[in-house]
Amino acid sequence: MGFLDIENLRKEFGDTVAVDGISLSVEEGEFVTVVGPSGCGKTTTLLNIAGLQLPTAGSIQLRGRDLTSLPAYERDIGVVFQDYALFPHKTVAENIAFGLKMRGADEAEREAKVEEMLSIIDLEGYEDVYPHECSGGEQQRVAVARALAFDPDLVLMDEPLSNLDKKLRGTMRTELKRIQRETGITTIYVTHNQTEALSMGDRIAVLNDGRIEQFDDPKAAYEQPTSPFVANFLGTSSRIDGELRLEPEPKVRMGNASVAVEERPGFDDGDRVAVFVRTELASLHVSRPSEENAFSGTIRDIDYQGSEAVYFVSVPEFDAPLQVSDRVSGATLDPGNEVWVSVDPSDVIYTSVEGSTDGARREQLAVEGQ
Known part of the structure; x- marks a missing residue:
């Protein structure tokens, strides 16, 4: 007790x-x-x-x-x-x-x-x-x-x-x-x-x-939310749903696109998952970067907040725009500009999609603080 x-x-x-x-x-x-x-x-x-x-x-x-x-x-x-x-x-x-x-x-x-x-x-x-x-x-x-x-x-x-x-x-x-x-x-x-x-x-x-x-x-x-609600509520993220594939390397596939991720315990090949990209962990580029997770898109809107600017980038492969908190040194960016967004696989959060997990297990994890 x-x-x-x-x-x-x-x-x-x-x-x-x-x-x-x-x-x-x-x-x-x-x-x-x-x-x-x-x-x-x-x-x-x-x-x-x-x-x-x-x-x-x-x-x-x-x-x-x-x-x-x-x-x-x-x-x-x-x-x-x-x-x-x-x-x-x-x-x-x-x-x-x-x-x-x-x-x-x-x-x-x-x-x-x-x-x-x-x-x-x-x-x-x-x-x-x-x-x-x-x-x-x-x-x-x-x-x-x-x-x-x-x-x-x-x-x-x-x-x-x-x-x-x-x-x-x-x-x-x-x-x-x-x-x-x-x-x-x-x-x-x-x-x-x-x-x-x-x-x-x-x-x-x-x-x-x-x-x-x-x-x-x-x-x-x-950093390790146990449900899509927690991942979405804590912090600012862009959500994409897909299917986890563990071979030949861990990725989440969404139609013709995929996001490289790190393997996590408790997930199996073929699981439906919700992927979250934290605003502050994504990076913005004016040319194609060398990172594995690199996606081209168009700036749809810019939310200037003084100490930073949040860019809303429409990426063709994804349904929702990616939000990126960044400043690009030496570049003036405006809505309509073509850019690239990258995120390290270790920074990609994913959780089981609601309704696909064992509810009793999730409640037990919540009670135990795990």
């Missing part, structure tokens, strides 16, 4: 199934990110763990204690909400000390803890400041301090950075990880932002339609 064990969690709202049999085990001190598109069940899962909703079926255990039917106030779980939910009429110190006061801590203990938490979140001197006098980032840190102040067994965070601008989000990602490392508290962090999920989590759970598609370390989830 882990520190937190969730078994076959299911939550229904009338005829709607929001969470459909989620199982996962979290170790003490881990920072686990839960990511997925809107409506996939990630916030509902968090609310069930917190006790703010009760599951339709399944169980939740923390330190071996069954929490499934307990109210939220008996769970020793801190929660950081998307809108922070700070008390506007209370000072920063009063907000941070609220959970301690409700648990009967005396004034001296509360003051000492507030001082400690303000040091951790780098807001010394803010004791008498009110939330409306704080910036968004400062309010977010106060909300985190309040969730940590009473020394909970577990902290849950629901999209805590979604109200911040892009630059501040990047700064606060670093701050949250620093705070979590300093306190060592087990944390589950819900987000729809793939960058946050990959950069912050010790492990990442990718949800889709109320189920876990993959529960793994971020590098493995990104």
Whole structure:
């Protein structure tokens, strides 16, 4: 058993199934990110763990204690909400000390803890400041301090950075990880932002339609996805479906074209697979390169993003355009230009096409984080 064990969690709202049999085990001190598109069940899962909703079926255990039917106030779980939910009429110190006061801590203990938490979140001197006098980032840190102040067994965070601008989000990602490392508290962090999920989590759970598609370390989830959904959701890729041929060398054939790949365990000759070419791993050329995987095409569109440009290249052999993040030194490229796209076989991702894999095996891999 882990520190937190969730078994076959299911939550229904009338005829709607929001969470459909989620199982996962979290170790003490881990920072686990839960990511997925809107409506996939990630916030509902968090609310069930917190006790703010009760599951339709399944169980939740923390330190071996069954929490499934307990109210939220008996769970020793801190929660950081998307809108922070700070008390506007209370000072920063009063907000941070609220959970301690409700648990009967005396004034001296509360003051000492507030001082400690303000040091951790780098807001010394803010004791008498009110939330409306704080910036968004400062309010977010106060909300985190309040969730940590009473020394909970577990902290849950629901999209805590979604109200911040892009630059501040990047700064606060670093701050949250620093705070979590300093306190060592087990944390589950819900987000729809793939960058946050990959950069912050010790492990990442990718949800889709109320189920876990993959529960793994971020590098493995990104580089070795176990389903087309995970491959497509994490990062930016171009997808092509085809048939895996292992002889005389591993390739995926799509009609008259083929893509060289590396052989991977668990796949057999003739398997239907989905091939994914990561935008940042493909290269753009103005003349034919020597690489094995080289395809000629026409630039259909260019998405200039400041630090880089993403080229959408129509390749005759493929149904969908290839996306390439690149800059070609000394060349000015425009829509309509003829170019070449290459990708190393080791950088080509492929997964079994949905419906062609053993569902039980995939669910087991997700639960075990493999």
